[in-house]
């Protein structure tokens with residue numbers, strides 16, 4: 001979660017310690033542009049499988065991208081510290097952050113090799129039963 005805009009591990013903090021602070025969870029990010037650009041990039045780069053780790057990964061990377069628009073790999077790995085993905089490894093996640101940074105620089109990155117997309121995939125509702133049940137629109 002974000003505590004006053006900083007990514008922290010909610011499981012290592014007592015609720016009383018957050019008194020008076022602003023808390024943002026993955027649900028709080030779901031409708032915003034900060035979430036959308038990263039979600040689109042993660043979709044294009046196949047950066048998740050089961051999704052168990054995805055909320056923590058997304059919240060951590062949104063916080064990173066809020067402060068570093070074009071982070072290097074070491075910064076991304078540092079931001080991901082403590083987010084354990086059992087499925088994908090982290091290559092897709094790293095590519096997704098690089099995709100966001102490239103788009104912010106005005107570039108139009110190619111989709112991942114083997115993925116035949118003309119443009120980024122827009123997942124319009126990730127809460128509709130996961131990616132398999134989501135309404136996916138190619139723009």
Ligand code: FES
Nearest residue numbers: 049053085086087
């Ligand atoms: S996508 Fe399954 S644990 Fe990360």
